[in-house]
Amino acid sequence: MNIEIINTGSELLLGRVLNTHQQFLCRQLADAGYEVTRQVAIADTGEAIQEAVREAMTRSQLIIVTGGLGPTSDDITRDKIAELLDCELQEDPEVVEHVRSFFTRRNRPMPDRTRIQAMIPVGAEVIVNHHGTAPGLVIPAGESCLIMLPGPPRELRPMFSMQILPLIQDRFPFAGGFASVTLKSTGVGESLMEEMLEEPLSELRKEGLIVGFCARTGEVDIRLAATGEGSKELVARAERIAREIGTDHIYGSEDETLDQKIVELLTSQGKTLSLAESCTGGYIGHRITNISGASAVLMCGLVTYSDEAKQKLLGVSATTLEANGAVSEPVAREMAEGALRIGGTDFAISVTGIAGPTGGTEEKPVGTVYMGLATKTSTVVKHRINAFDRETFKFVTAQQILELLRQELIR
Ligand code: ATP
Numbered sequence: 001m002n003i004e005i006i007n008t009g010s011e012l013l014l015g016r017v018l019n020t021h022q023q024f025l026c027r028q029l030a031d032a033g034y035e036v037t038r039q040v041a042i043a044d045t046g047e048a049i050q051e052a053v054r055e056a057m058t059r060s061q062l063i064i065v066t067g068g069l070g071p072t073s074d075d076i077t078r079d080k081i082a083e084l085l086d087c088e089l090q091e092d093p094e095v096v097e098h099v100r101s102f103f104t105r106r107n108r109p110m111p112d113r114t115r116i117q118a119m120i121p122v123g124a125e126v127i128v129n130h131h132g133t134a135p136g137l138v139i140p141a142g143e144s145c146l147i148m149l150p151g152p153p154r155e156l157r158p159m160f161s162m163q164i165l166p167l168i169q170d171r172f173p174f175a176g177g178f179a180s181v182t183l184k185s186t187g188v189g190e191s192l193m194e195e196m197l198e199e200p201l202s203e204l205r206k207e208g209l210i211v212g213f214c215a216r217t218g219e220v221d222i223r224l225a226a227t228g229e230g231s232k233e234l235v236a237r238a239e240r241i242a243r244e245i246g247t248d249h250i251y252g253s254e255d256e257t258l259d260q261k262i263v264e265l266l267t268s269q270g271k272t273l274s275l276a277e278s279c280t281g282g283y284i285g286h287r288i289t290n291i292s293g294a295s296a297v298l299m300c301g302l303v304t305y306s307d308e309a310k311q312k313l314l315g316v317s318a319t320t321l322e323a324n325g326a327v328s329e330p331v332a333r334e335m336a337e338g339a340l341r342i343g344g345t346d347f348a349i350s351v352t353g354i355a356g357p358t359g360g361t362e363e364k365p366v367g368t369v370y371m372g373l374a375t376k377t378s379t380v381v382k383h384r385i386n387a388f389d390r391e392t393f394k395f396v397t398a399q400q401i402l403e404l405l406r407q408e409l410i411r
């Protein structure tokens with residue numbers, strides 16, 4: 001089955017708005033087993049819209065068009081598609097009522113112009129917009145099924161997940177079903193992960209298992225999917241094998257994050273954490289505190305950027321700093337141990353490094369980082385070279401130390 005997405009909006013082509021619909025829709029569809037075969041972004045001119053739809057009708061069974069359903073003069077998607085399909089537009093009294101009540105609820109007068117959103121192509125199904133005024137529309141287009149969705153993400157997303165996807169699943173069912181799981185890993189590159197899993201999964205591949213890898217900074221996603229009879233069992237078997245092989249690196253699945261995992265593990269073990277950050281400037285604290293429930297496990301995070309702060313707040317000794325420099329194994333160790341002592345926690349982590357682009361030396365190039373993990377019985381310090389831009393440096397460094405902590409927690 002061919003599925004095509006047409007995102008309308010000149011703002012997308014001017015680079016003013018990031019085309020998040022593309023990712024959202026592809027992801028939602030892929031998670032349900034439908035692979036999008038083509039996606040285009042086009043200007044919201046009548047010609048571009050009609051040309052894109054006309055072309056899509058020659059090759060795709062399902063066409064999803066986003067944007068341009070609103071009441072302003074540049075919102076012409078509905079009109080232009082109706083014209084192309086030779087459908088008349090008729091005012092739908094229920095939609096008029098929906099638009100009216102939308103304004104009434106907000107205690108605002110209904111602008112006359114908004115009534116245009118109730119002009120529905122004859123033969124189209126109306127999909128109620130629970131978060132706005134313009135309804136979604138489903139309409140036969142030749143041999144294809146064409147779906148129009150409103151542009152604002154807060155309207156499109158719930159409409160797609162709650163109303164459109166079930167409709168697609170109903171009209172385009174899979175014989176025998178579909179199953180997929182995405183495993184999240186960190187600490188190992190894409191090629192190595194692929195190499196590790198290749199042989200163990202090769203038999204299941206012959207049975208129809210689809211394996212995909214997606215690498216992003218500091219993480220690799222492993223997607224296991226199958227369609228047809230027995231797909232659930234096949235994916236479950238593959239997941240068991242992958243988790244066993246990648247046990248050191250796979251921390252979760254689907255939308256789980258490493259930060260979530262850390263808070264979860266600390267919570268379930270009744271353990272607490274303190275942070276001593278230098279080059280990450282509080283970023284590790286930021287990630288942990290993004291997770292609801294962090295207050296039960298995070299005692300404190302000290303951002304000790306200067307040598308002075310490292311001494312005053314963490315008790316790092318002046319001699320250690322002088323002898324080794326702030327970016328060094330002994331300082332990372334004393335930072336972690338200082339945070340553990342001051343926080344009185346079960347764990348403390350520390351990072352000290354050179355984010356760059358300046359400040360590197362031959363001995364300690366830009367990207368050099370030392371990270372410590374102190375527990376009540378021992379302290380380990382790791383050395384890494386993370387030569388990236390400053391923000392990526394922070395992310396990768398945080399990822400590495402959090403992964404080290406996770407390893408300690410699952411031991
Ligand atoms: P409205 O009633 O708000 O005019 P509409 O259905 O006419 O809705 P558009 O005018 O095309 O939709 O887009 C409305 C807003 O939604 C845009 O200004 C933009 O911020 C956002 N938007 C539209 N398309 C996308 C997209 N592909 N990705 C992300 N945001 C988008």
Ligand code: MG
Nearest residue numbers: 068069070075
């Ligand atoms: Mg609009």
